[in-house]
Amino acid sequence: MRWALSHSFTILPNSCNIIGSGIFISPKGVLDHAGSVGFSLIVWVLGGGICALGSLCYAELGVTIPKSGGDYSYVTEIFGGLVGFLLLWSAVLIMYPTTLAVIALTFSNYVLQPAFPNCLPPYIATRLLSTTCVMFLTWVNCSSVRWGTRIQDIFTVGKLLALVLIIVVGMVQIANGHYDALEPQTAFEFIKDPSVGQIALAFLQASFAYSGWNFLNYVTEEVVEPRKNLPRAIYISIPLVTLVYTLTNIAYFSSMSPQELLDSNAVAVTFGEKLLGVFSWVMPISVALSTFGGINGYLFTSSRLCFSGAREGHLPYLLAMIHLKSCTPIPALLVCCTATIVILCIGDTHNLINYVSFINYLSYGVTIAGLLYYRWKKPKLVRPIKVNLLVPCSYLVFWAVLLGFSLYSEPVVCGMGLVIMLTGVPIYFIGVQWKNKPHWISTTYLGQRLCYVVFPQDDPSEIQPLTEKSEL
Numbered sequence: 001m002r003w004a005l006s007h008s009f010t011i012l013p014n015s016c017n018i019i020g021s022g023i024f025i026s027p028k029g030v031l032d033h034a035g036s037v038g039f040s041l042i043v044w045v046l047g048g049g050i051c052a053l054g055s056l057c058y059a060e061l062g063v064t065i066p067k068s069g070g071d072y073s074y075v076t077e078i079f080g081g082l083v084g085f086l087l088l089w090s091a092v093l094i095m096y097p098t099t100l101a102v103i104a105l106t107f108s109n110y111v112l113q114p115a116f117p118n119c120l121p122p123y124i125a126t127r128l129l130s131t132t133c134v135m136f137l138t139w140v141n142c143s144s145v146r147w148g149t150r151i152q153d154i155f156t157v158g159k160l161l162a163l164v165l166i167i168v169v170g171m172v173q174i175a176n177g178h179y180d181a182l183e184p185q186t187a188f189e190f191i192k193d194p195s196v197g198q199i200a201l202a203f204l205q206a207s208f209a210y211s212g213w214n215f216l217n218y219v220t221e222e223v224v225e226p227r228k229n230l231p232r233a234i235y236i237s238i239p240l241v242t243l244v245y246t247l248t249n250i251a252y253f254s255s256m257s258p259q260e261l262l263d264s265n266a267v268a269v270t271f272g273e274k275l276l277g278v279f280s281w282v283m284p285i286s287v288a289l290s291t292f293g294g295i296n297g298y299l300f301t302s303s304r305l306c307f308s309g310a311r312e313g314h315l316p317y318l319l320a321m322i323h324l325k326s327c328t329p330i331p332a333l334l335v336c337c338t339a340t341i342v343i344l345c346i347g348d349t350h351n352l353i354n355y356v357s358f359i360n361y362l363s364y365g366v367t368i369a370g371l372l373y374y375r376w377k378k379p380k381l382v383r384p385i386k387v388n389l390l391v392p393c394s395y396l397v398f399w400a401v402l403l404g405f406s407l408y409s410e411p412v413v414c415g416m417g418l419v420i421m422l423t424g425v426p427i428y429f430i431g432v433q434w435k436n437k438p439h440w441i442s443t444t445y446l447g448q449r450l451c452y453v454v455f456p457q458d459d460p461s462e463i464q465p466l467t468e469k470s471e472l
Helices: 008-018 026-034 037-064 071-079 081-115 123-143 145-175 196-210 215-222 226-255 258-263 267-275 282-311 330-344 349-377 390-409 411-422 424-433 444-451
Strands: none
Touching: 026 037, 026 196, 026 226, 026 258, 026 349, 037 196, 037 226, 037 349, 037 390, 071 081, 071 282, 071 349, 081 123, 081 267, 081 282, 081 330, 081 349, 081 411, 081 424, 123 145, 123 282, 123 330, 145 226, 145 267, 145 282, 196 226, 196 349, 196 390, 226 258, 226 267, 258 267, 267 282, 282 330, 349 390, 349 411, 390 411, 411 424
């Protein structure tokens, strides 16, 4: 059923989608790389400004190429199948699984930290709990679409409760005169010597918290009057999110010294222990609820991206199939779950954030470069929204500097993502361009039998039985 987003229901979902679990993860990484309290706050504010520039460019693309699917749809339309496939390949293997892994690790850290107040939770315990959480939510989403959406609605409350509590308590602290770390002479005392490369990594850490600003472009076709409502959502939601993130960090520094924040494995838990007394248990529970809902949301959207890519012929057709009774994309969900569990075993939270943020920014930059190319390629095309050229050009300059210095500072972490993305080139020519592959290569029939899935049909009577003839 087609649904529509009016202007009043466009701004709130966009804000809630941007405000995610990242704000409970990234402050430590931003401060570590920025080197001082004052500069970390500047990074948070400028990070929101960069997202606003990118969002304006995406708004033009959204109404010029009115297809749901976001970056993947735009890049495929502008640059063709290979570039679109590489974007899809990196999203399926890197962006979504790594984001899921980071959120799952945050969930386990916040659940386990109260049991280990004086040390880090054991490595095996965090991985086992993270894996259990991902597998459980995969089972839920495989079983019922309704269960998945209800979990998302209910657990969003945890995220908002935690942030409101942090900001209100922090403001009370400041009103009572507890703002030593925020005074200018103290705030800009650098913990370590700053460098351009470290500042670039600080922006990567902050960008993880802001990821989700392009959410509306995945449902452009359902937005009512996108020419008016897309810019309106951008002008209201991104400044609102930037304000919330900045106030949250100010609240952290009202009760913790920079070193205490850096030493903390769960910043919000430490904040609660220092200020909430006997009610400190509220904080880890709220953040755990938030991250639990975040894992569910990313599982839902990542499986749908696999589903869309398969329908376009860029991924195995099996991933475009849904369960015969529950109508859930079980093969796509299993692929996302498996990739996430693998990544959980090979990296820590800090490096994983740099890893996924680098690839995210790379994808954003390619998409916005596509806007400029599309203007040159089709100058007479009607564009209901047309941003000033300074907007995409400014974003791309920042993008080039950020990625260049990030790659210089973390060549292994960032370079690994780039290499994995480029491995998609031979996969594209073998899997997509090679049309007459031997029959034994296909796993569609076996996957159908194992998962009991078929291609979605408008008429249930049109669903074919699971035979080898229905494989292609």
